[in-house]
Amino acid sequence: MRLVPILVLILVLAVAAQTLTLATAAHAQDYPWCSSFHDGAGTNCGFTSLQQCMATAAGAGGTCEPNNLYRRSAAVATAPHREPTHPSHKSPQTPVAR
Secondary structure, X not given: OOHHHHHHHHHHHHHHHHHHHHHHHHHOOOOOEXXXXXXXXXXXXXXOOHHHHHHHHHHHOEEXXXXXXXXXXXXXXXXXXXXXXXXXXXXXXXXXXO
8 A cells, every 4th residue: 555655656747757858849840930941841940040940941842930939038038238348339429508
């Protein structure tokens, strides 16, 4: 009779380990562009730019589309805007009317 609780514990641990594995695998393809292939080869959401996706898809007869599941990381989304430091990159300032 002691065998049943041990088997239940093993089953719960196996399900928890599988859940963590699936969550990690889904995160590995968190990029903004996906390529889809008409020949049934599937979808690849591993592209950081539209140009990168198009270069891959064009050679294999596929198309590119935005990844609807993509979420920008907090570090990228909250990065502060920096003004250019070189004088030639600064925008012209309009004179103040007096």
